[in-house]
Amino acid sequence: MTAGTVSPLSADPGNEPVQDQLQQVQSLYPSRVVLTTYPSQHGINPIPLKWGAKDPAERGPVVVSRNQETLGKRNAMGAGGGSYCIYRALAVAIGALTPNHRPDFRLTEPTNKFGPFDAWCDPEKIVSMDPWGHAVVEHFDKYVEEGTDVRPTIAITKAHIKLAEIDDAISKGILSCDGDIITKNGELKVVKVAAEPVWYLPGVAKRFGISEAVLRRALFEDTGGMYPELITRPDLQVFLPPIGGLTVYIFGDPAFIPDPTKRLTMRVHDECNGSDVFGSDICTCKPYLIYSIEECAREAQNGGVGVVVYFRKEGRALGEVTKYLVYNARKRQEGGDTAANYFKRTEFVAGVKDMRFQALMPDILHWLGVKRIDRFISMSNMKYEAIVGSGIEIVERVSIPEERMPADSKVEIEAKIADGYFTTGEVPTAETLQSVKGRNWDEIAH
Numbered sequence: 001m002t003a004g005t006v007s008p009l010s011a012d013p014g015n016e017p018v019q020d021q022l023q024q025v026q027s028l029y030p031s032r033v034v035l036t037t038y039p040s041q042h043g044i045n046p047i048p049l050k051w052g053a054k055d056p057a058e059r060g061p062v063v064v065s066r067n068q069e070t071l072g073k074r075n076a077m078g079a080g081g082g083s084y085c086i087y088r089a090l091a092v093a094i095g096a097l098t099p100n101h102r103p104d105f106r107l108t109e110p111t112n113k114f115g116p117f118d119a120w121c122d123p124e125k126i127v128s129m130d131p132w133g134h135a136v137v138e139h140f141d142k143y144v145e146e147g148t149d150v151r152p153t154i155a156i157t158k159a160h161i162k163l164a165e166i167d168d169a170i171s172k173g174i175l176s177c178d179g180d181i182i183t184k185n186g187e188l189k190v191v192k193v194a195a196e197p198v199w200y201l202p203g204v205a206k207r208f209g210i211s212e213a214v215l216r217r218a219l220f221e222d223t224g225g226m227y228p229e230l231i232t233r234p235d236l237q238v239f240l241p242p243i244g245g246l247t248v249y250i251f252g253d254p255a256f257i258p259d260p261t262k263r264l265t266m267r268v269h270d271e272c273n274g275s276d277v278f279g280s281d282i283c284t285c286k287p288y289l290i291y292s293i294e295e296c297a298r299e300a301q302n303g304g305v306g307v308v309v310y311f312r313k314e315g316r317a318l319g320e321v322t323k324y325l326v327y328n329a330r331k332r333q334e335g336g337d338t339a340a341n342y343f344k345r346t347e348f349v350a351g352v353k354d355m356r357f358q359a360l361m362p363d364i365l366h367w368l369g370v371k372r373i374d375r376f377i378s379m380s381n382m383k384y385e386a387i388v389g390s391g392i393e394i395v396e397r398v399s400i401p402e403e404r405m406p407a408d409s410k411v412e413i414e415a416k417i418a419d420g421y422f423t424t425g426e427v428p429t430a431e432t433l434q435s436v437k438g439r440n441w442d443e444i445a446h
């Protein structure tokens with residue numbers, strides 16, 4: 001090894017000989033590791049990418065792959081696939097996938113047509129997803145043909161969903177099977193859109209009112225220096241972050257979403273796995289989600305359309321580990337689990353009470369062509385303000401009905417209402433917040 005070069009190989013005597021390890025790496029990748037690139041470097045010639053251009057041909061494809069043929073043509077930093085890029089790396093490392101695998105996108109095209117809408121060519125309206133991310137086959141096929149690794153970041157399909165809670169609502173007469181929106185077997189027909197994050201950094205920085213330089217540096221530092229091009233490639237403006245994306249569930253005809261003569265019911269839901277999937281009763285997430293699905297289905301049955309957007313922002317984007325640490329501290333604190341201390345305990349552990357930062361959230365609504373939401377099934381003031389602030393009208397805000405709240409979730413909901421959540425009822429005082437108490441450990445038998 002010469003001075004200035006680095007080797008990722010371990011010289012641990014218990015490990016395979018260094019020479020063998022080197023050969024394994026060289027069978028997958030070129031021998032020279034490209035740690036970063038520079039705009040003026042030989043062989044660096046990015047495919048033009050003009051964010052917000054009206055014509056997709058002028059806008060250009062988002063190209064982020066580092067495979068040999070594409071490295072020099074890349075016009076985006078980061079990695080494709082959101083957080084799943086790490087599993088891809090593992091698949092390559094164990095030999096299950098060749099690093100030069102070329103996907104075959106034939107027959108993968110969207111089942112339903114969306115847009116294009118004006119927002120797709122407004123460089124400030126959509127900054128956290130690629131508005132043409134579903135249209136690789138349609139618009140960017142020539143690049144794929146030429147051997148460039150261009151991948152979709154949005155996929156659109158359709159499905160039936162069946163939920164025990166919806167069966168229950170049907171048996172209670174809350175919903176009826178019309179044979180169209182809800183089949184005779186109680187299945188809900190949906191169109192689904194999955195989107196991975198694609199950030200146009202100048203637009204993201206502007207949305208948060210910060211400089212692009214600060215944003216780039218923070219992303220570089222807090223990903224363990226994972227993407228040096230954030231620093232060395234100011235000419236590249238698009239970054240694919242290694243985070244979760246979102247899913248849209250549409251009840252009724254998606255073409256009704258931008259139609260001002262049709263009513264739209266919508267919920268924007270942030271993932272809460274403990275409640276959504278496993279039924280934890282400490283919060284209102286699942287009951288609220290189910291209620292919104294019912295309301296969306298009803299709107300569609302009445303001739304409108306319903307939309308649920310599901311963001312992978314677990315535990316207010318703090319993650320489940322932080323969430324459980326907070327649960328423990330809430331239950332153990334002196335005086336018990338009170339609404340008065342609900343946010344304080346999160347702040348003690350995480351330093352902030354919420355990291356969802358809803359500023360980027362309305363992008364998907366603009367992508368869908370939403371102009372007006374007739375019924376917004378959410379009490380969140382942050383979501384409401386972000387949506388209205390982005391130019392979408394919200395006609396009615398709908399709280400979760402009292403009878404659907406689990407008893408132990410009172411702590412959360414009262415604390416949120418006192419903090420600004422929408423309610424048609426009373427806003428609790430500091431005194432009431434002290435008296436709203438959740439179960440303590442002794443009452444949770446394990």
Ligand SMILES: [Zn+2]
Pocket residue numbers: 272275283284285286
């Ligand atoms: Zn929850």
